Amino acid sequence: MDYKALFRKTWxxxxxxxxxRHNDYEETHRKAATRLMEAMRKLGGIYIKLGQHLSTxxxxxxPWSQAMKPLQDQCFPTPLEALQELFLAETGxxxxxxxxxxxxxxxxxxxxxxxxxxxxxxxxxxxAVKCMHPDIEEFSAIDMRTTTFLLRIVKRVFPEFxxxxxxxxxxxNLPLEMDFRHEAANAARCVKDFSSLEKTTFVIPDVLWAxxxxxxxxxxxxxxxxxxxxxxxxxxxxxxxxREIAEIxxxxxxxxxxxxxxxxxxxxxxxxxxxxxxxxxxxxxxxLDHGLYFDLPTDLRVNYARFWxxxxxxxxxxxxxxxxxxxxxxxxxxxEGYVLFVTAISGRAAVDxxxxxxxxxxxxxxxxxxxxxxxxxxxxxMVQQEGLLPQLFALLRTMPRKLVMLFKVNDLNRAxxxxxxxxxxxxxxxxxLAEYCNLAxxxxxxxxxxxxxxxxxxxxxxxxxxxxxxxxxxxxGADAKYALERxxxxxxxxLTIDL
Numbered sequence: 105m106d107y108k109a110l111f112r113k114t115w116x117x118x119x120x121x122x123x124x125r126h127n128d129y130e131e132t133h134r135k136a137a138t139r140l141m142e143a144m145r146k147l148g149g150i151y152i153k154l155g156q157h158l159s160t161x162x163x164x165x166x167p168w169s170q171a172m173k174p175l176q177d178q179c180f181p182t183p184l185e186a187l188q189e190l191f192l193a194e195t196g197x198x199x200x201x202x203x204x205x206x207x208x209x210x211x212x213x214x215x216x217x218x219x220x221x222x223x224x225x226x227x228x229x230x231x232a233v234k235c236m237h238p239d240i241e242e243f244s245a246i247d248m249r250t251t252t253f254l255l256r257i258v259k260r261v262f263p264e265f266x267x268x269x270x271x272x273x274x275x276x277n278l279p280l281e282m283d284f285r286h287e288a289a290n291a292a293r294c295v296k297d298f299s300s301l302e303k304t305t306f307v308i309p310d311v312l313w314a315x316x317x318x319x320x321x322x323x324x325x326x327x328x329x330x331x332x333x334x335x336x337x338x339x340x341x342x343x344x345x346x347r348e349i350a351e352i353x354x355x356x357x358x359x360x361x362x363x364x365x366x367x368x369x370x371x372x373x374x375x376x377x378x379x380x381x382x383x384x385x386x387x388x389x390x391x392l393d394h395g396l397y398f399d400l401p402t403d404l405r406v407n408y409a410r411f412w413x414x415x416x417x418x419x420x421x422x423x424x425x426x427x428x429x430x431x432x433x434x435x436x437x438x439x440e441g442y443v444l445f446v447t448a449i450s451g452r453a454a455v456d457x458x459x460x461x462x463x464x465x466x467x468x469x470x471x472x473x474x475x476x477x478x479x480x481x482x483x484x485x486m487v488q489q490e491g492l493l494p495q496l497f498a499l500l501r502t503m504p505r506k507l508v509m510l511f512k513v514n515d516l517n518r519a520x521x522x523x524x525x526x527x528x529x530x531x532x533x534x535x536x537l538a539e540y541c542n543l544a545x546x547x548x549x550x551x552x553x554x555x556x557x558x559x560x561x562x563x564x565x566x567x568x569x570x571x572x573x574x575x576x577x578x579x580x581g582a583d584a585k586y587a588l589e590r591x592x593x594x595x596x597x598x599l600t601i602d603l
Contacts, residue, residue, distance in 0.1 A: 129165075130167055150274070194315045203222040204228075206233070231322060232323045248274060265497055269505065273505055294362065302382065308394070324392075330520065341385070345524060346528070346533070347528075357400065372389060372390065372391060407430055434507065435502075530586070531582050539572075542572060
């Protein structure tokens, strides 16, 4: 009813009218999202999981994602007695058969499961025991059907605002997340994908064994990856941590094609490098939760890499045609939805960043920092441009679900870079991404070119080397420029204080 009332309102076509319209939209979003968040909190279970997912989706209005953030901490532990019954049902033996000690206080509680510290009786190793909340499986089927039904009602009342894709995604992924044997298999595959690297900071805990609702893993001590005090105490460089996370994510997406769907700070630990480490630095990055992964088909993976690299290229009519062609290939995006698609996928103000001839005014690398002012510009455009919000939901309906998850991973990467308060250029994340896109295209060329096609091989090699050195120069230049801007900012602040 609030939205129906909002859509009946009119505003003056002036700056004051646009500002009022923006405020009215923001207030309606906030009220509706807060009501829904409270309902999800009371219902618990998968509703909290759904709200947590909404809190990290870049494409929903900002008041919605902000209102859902409290659900990230609204998970309540299952009592020890219920866990003992779960163990007996899953394994046919009590907890004492497997563990010489078991800490009844969980070290982490999530919407689907909780984790306890224990000592493995057979090996004497300190382990982390992940146990599913017993009532989750019992109610998940009816909860998913209820959610899908309610989303269909939303679609019927507001045909232009369709969220049924969210229910479909949950129905497809939640059963996989609720089977820890699937999570153990994901972890094993990820270990294999990174096994060929001589040097990497990436670490995945060993899985000792897994049943459907119980999993026992190596216990790893560390801190959240965005714990700045911990990083300072252990003399760990924040810039290197951010770069390593960007490299890990980029390798998953563009090289192996098997990527983690929820790489937020709560799933990542940082610890000092251990003996016999493969890390080239004094730290290791540990990925804890492996319940949600996605496979990218080779054609989508390579075309997605080509699209990103085209966004990095200096604008021209030919480059703009290339960008639009790959947007069509990877996401079935028409010319009408192209500018909005680029804004959504990059988080940058491309809404008005195209000249009359269709040529982008800047490349992604030339746009510099993603400032608060630019974010306000995007949100203002969403309100001022008639029909833009329905276009956004139309994009979500038509594009591949895996691409929506890639949006989420890209946004989480940028959020981590901000949370780490890095001192390198904000475009560094894009530069690392571009390096892996360049490598992905080169490897695909080598896989598909005939052995004697010397012209094609030379062309591919030259393109790869050109991008490689261009990106190296951009990296040096961007960091130097950003360092100079920060120095000038500090000098200006000190001068103001002196005056």
